[in-house]
Amino acid sequence: MTDVTAEGGKNTPSSPPLASSGRAPGRGRRDWPLYEVFVRGKRGLNHVHVGSLHAPDDEMAVHAARDVYTRRNEGVSIWVVKAAAITASSPDEKDPMFAPSGDKVYRHPTFYEIPDNVPHM
Amino acid sequence: MHEETVYDALDHAHGGEGQWAFGTGFDEPLAGVDTTVPEGIDPADLGAYCLMLGDDALVLCQRLTQWVTNAPELEEEVALANCGLDLLGQARLLLARAGSVGVLGRSRTLATDSIPDEDALAYFRDPDEFRNSRLVEAPNGDFAQTLVRLLAASTWRLALFARLRESRDPVLAAIAAKGVPELTYHRDHAARWVLRLGDGTTESHRRAQAGVDAVWPLLADLFSPTDVETRLIAAGVAVDSGELRDEVRDVLTTVLERATLTVPAWPAEHPSRGRAGDHGPELTVLLADLQGLAREHPAATW
Amino acid sequence: MSAPTLDRPAAPDEVALQAQFDATIAADHRIEPRDWMPEAYRKGLIRQIAQHAHSEIIGMQPEGDWLLAAPSLRRKAILLAKVQDEAGHGMYLYSAAETLGADRADLTDKLIERKQKYSSIFNYPTQTYADVGVIGWLVDGAAICNQVPLCRSSYGPYARAMIRVCKEESFHQRQGFELLMTMMGGTGAQRAMVQDAVDRWWWPSLMMFGPPDDDSPNSAQSMKWGVKRHSNDELRQRFVDMTVPQAAVLGVTLPDPELALDPETGRYRFGAIDWDEFKQVLAGKGPCNDERIARRRAARDDNAWVTEAATAYADKHAS
Numbered sequence: 001m002t003d004v005t006a007e008g009g010k011n012t013p014s015s016p017p018l019a020s021s022g023r024a025p026g027r028g029r030r031d032w033p034l035y036e037v038f039v040r041g042k043r044g045l046n047h048v049h050v051g052s053l054h055a056p057d058d059e060m061a062v063h064a065a066r067d068v069y070t071r072r073n074e075g076v077s078i079w080v081v082k083a084a085a086i087t088a089s090s091p092d093e094k095d096p097m098f099a100p101s102g103d104k105v106y107r108h109p110t111f112y113e114i115p116d117n118v119p120h121m
Numbered sequence: 122m123h124e125e126t127v128y129d130a131l132d133h134a135h136g137g138e139g140q141w142a143f144g145t146g147f148d149e150p151l152a153g154v155d156t157t158v159p160e161g162i163d164p165a166d167l168g169a170y171c172l173m174l175g176d177d178a179l180v181l182c183q184r185l186t187q188w189v190t191n192a193p194e195l196e197e198e199v200a201l202a203n204c205g206l207d208l209l210g211q212a213r214l215l216l217a218r219a220g221s222v223g224v225l226g227r228s229r230t231l232a233t234d235s236i237p238d239e240d241a242l243a244y245f246r247d248p249d250e251f252r253n254s255r256l257v258e259a260p261n262g263d264f265a266q267t268l269v270r271l272l273a274a275s276t277w278r279l280a281l282f283a284r285l286r287e288s289r290d291p292v293l294a295a296i297a298a299k300g301v302p303e304l305t306y307h308r309d310h311a312a313r314w315v316l317r318l319g320d321g322t323t324e325s326h327r328r329a330q331a332g333v334d335a336v337w338p339l340l341a342d343l344f345s346p347t348d349v350e351t352r353l354i355a356a357g358v359a360v361d362s363g364e365l366r367d368e369v370r371d372v373l374t375t376v377l378e379r380a381t382l383t384v385p386a387w388p389a390e391h392p393s394r395g396r397a398g399d400h401g402p403e404l405t406v407l408l409a410d411l412q413g414l415a416r417e418h419p420a421a422t423w
Numbered sequence: 424m425s426a427p428t429l430d431r432p433a434a435p436d437e438v439a440l441q442a443q444f445d446a447t448i449a450a451d452h453r454i455e456p457r458d459w460m461p462e463a464y465r466k467g468l469i470r471q472i473a474q475h476a477h478s479e480i481i482g483m484q485p486e487g488d489w490l491l492a493a494p495s496l497r498r499k500a501i502l503l504a505k506v507q508d509e510a511g512h513g514m515y516l517y518s519a520a521e522t523l524g525a526d527r528a529d530l531t532d533k534l535i536e537r538k539q540k541y542s543s544i545f546n547y548p549t550q551t552y553a554d555v556g557v558i559g560w561l562v563d564g565a566a567i568c569n570q571v572p573l574c575r576s577s578y579g580p581y582a583r584a585m586i587r588v589c590k591e592e593s594f595h596q597r598q599g600f601e602l603l604m605t606m607m608g609g610t611g612a613q614r615a616m617v618q619d620a621v622d623r624w625w626w627p628s629l630m631m632f633g634p635p636d637d638d639s640p641n642s643a644q645s646m647k648w649g650v651k652r653h654s655n656d657e658l659r660q661r662f663v664d665m666t667v668p669q670a671a672v673l674g675v676t677l678p679d680p681e682l683a684l685d686p687e688t689g690r691y692r693f694g695a696i697d698w699d700e701f702k703q704v705l706a707g708k709g710p711c712n713d714e715r716i717a718r719r720r721a722a723r724d725d726n727a728w729v730t731e732a733a734t735a736y737a738d739k740h741a742s
Binding site for chain 2: 480483484487490491492493494495496497498499500503504506507510511513514517552602605606608609610612613718721722726727728729730731732733734735736739740
Binding site: 030032034051052053054056057060068088 | 457511515518526527528584730731733736737
């Protein structure tokens with residue numbers, strides 16, 4: 001398997017415009033990547049992870065994060081980062097299950113089940 | 122109340138109340154505000170001007186609300202609802218201001234005394250009494266047209282509100298000051314989308330250009346002050362909408378060019394139809410949705 | 424990156440991992456995304472969280488139908504903020520599901536293809552504006568009873584999402600109740616509207632707690648794993664006990680002649696629930712199932728070009 005990221009397949013080509021009428025609904029499209037959102041609620045505090053969202057790019061991600069996670073509360077600082085860009089330790093590094101120590105934050109769906117109608121797998 | 126026992130189970134250590142929701146601060150828009158009209162300002166003109174700006178916000182809010190539960194992504198549901206809520210807040214303040222100076226049109230012939238001014242004005246005026254521009258009443262079209270219209274409307278309104286902060290009417294000045302950051306956000310949001318649609322796929326470019334072409338002629342309704350506005354400009358209350366033309370045209374041109382869209386020729390301006398109560402049939406339909414229930418129960422309290 | 428965990432025979436490691444998982448649950452600690460977890464736990468959670476998220480998103484529709492027609496600007500603001508909150512709740516919950524390896528677009532597809540369910544309560548229509556108030560009072564009230572225990576769910580991201588959801592839901596319930604109080608103080612027609620709405624929503628609200636305990640196949644395992652904290656019947660009873668006094672304050676009659684206080688237990692006895700109706704609605708034969716799904720489908724398909732455009736723009740302008 002190639003490097004499939006948490007956003008669901010960087011290597012999937014973008015669908016041609018015609019595909020939206022011809023293909024089975026929702027299949028084969030490229031979804032917006034998943035971003036993790038961190039918010040500093042007020043000065044003097046750390047940024048805290050509050051959740052995630054989907055956005056086409058960094059700029060839209062930070063914009064949407066303000067809408068969704070702070071409802072535009074002024075004076076709040078927001079960080080967004082692509083989930084795929086985060087490297088995480090496992091809770092127990094010595095555990096052989098997690099031998100490649102640098103891993104993605106979240107388990108990826110394709111580790112577990114590959115729907116039979118997804119192309120390029 | 123009994124359900125307190127349920128709330129008690131909540132962990133209150135996680136963030137402050139109200140940070141995650143708009144909460145309950147929805148009551149009387151002008152409560153506690155001194156609504157005295159400064160000397161030398163005609164209250165009838167002031168009220169009429171508030172109706173123009175208030176109706177723009179109310180009608181555009183109604184249009185944006187039509188996207189809720191139909192938007193392309195959940196993130197966009199939230200964003201468009203946010204814009205709608207801001208505009209609704211502006212509409213309530215402006216209609217309440219009109220009511221506070223006694224400008225209620227024919228609305229009070231239908232609305233009962235218990236109905237607040239803002240609702241009498243929103244729910245019990247007929248289409249010919251609405252003073253919104255033609256720009257905001259036009260149907261949404263697709264997502265591209267909706268966002269092009271939002272770009273045009275918020276660019277115009279932001280340019281106006283930024284100047285209106287200096288109004289001699291302190292209430293109007295305060296409403297404008299509150300609205301500026303909101304409108305900055307709306308314009309920003311719309312511009313981001315117009316860039317992405319214009320410079321996205323062939324299909325989205327085609328739709329964005331069609332949206333621009335549909336919205337452009339409606340700009341003609343925005344830049345010729347009415348007699349009411351002319352008198353209020355002289356009194357230091359209103360903004361001369363003719364002064365906004367260059368700024369609005371520059372902003373729109375910049376965004377459209379960056380979005381690889383063709384900027385149409387500036388439309389031939391004419392005295393505002395919308396501000397004169399001359400509206401398209403779409404406004405009648407929009408108001409029927411808005412007003413139907415309230416008019417069915419004129420003696421009700423909600 | 425390889426996928427070593429797929430279809431791997433039960434290694435000795437797994438016994439140790441299972442023991443560690445069990446110990447975490449037993450100590451009432453939270454399971455976090457990268458922890459080892461039994462496959463059934465993961466799948467069950469995805470199903471539960473997705474169903475919950477779908478319910479928030481579909482739940483925007485019955486009330487959303489009144490957004491354009493709300494009878495005062497204040498009510499319009501409250502309702503718009505509420506419907507927007509529900510979109511936010513859906514997003515929090517899809518986020519939690521995504522920590523388990525699910526994908527939001529894929530879950531949405533499953534909703535639209537009816538492979539995953541949502542709360543059947545949202546398949547009933549909202550006939551009058553009183554329905555908006557009753558949804559706040561009864562439906563959100565029932566949701567709070569169901570959801571507050573989930574703030575202590577054994578799965579960390581779900582528990583954290585639920586804390587935020589519950590805070591906002593409590594606003595919604597108060598707003599709903601306040602609308603009904605106002606309407607009950609209004610005209611006779613308004614009072615009749617409220618009573619009619621209560622008559623229509625009471626039984627579906629009781630059904631929101633799910634089938635009776637002796638007919639709830641997944642419950643025992645869910646309770647053991649700390650994914651579910653109280654039984655369906657227990658939560659339903661709690662809701663009835665909480666709601667009956669509120670109905671008295673409001674001045675409405677709950678449509679159950681058998682509703683009576685049991686002096687021995689201090690709890691309310693209530694009549695038999697029509698589970699056939701519940702099963703019909705759940706099976707897609709409720710009044711609005713098709714309409715609800717059709718709107719989600721249209722939002723996805725008619726606007727797919729928007730999503731694609733933003734992706735194309737991001738590709739062009741990636742630095």
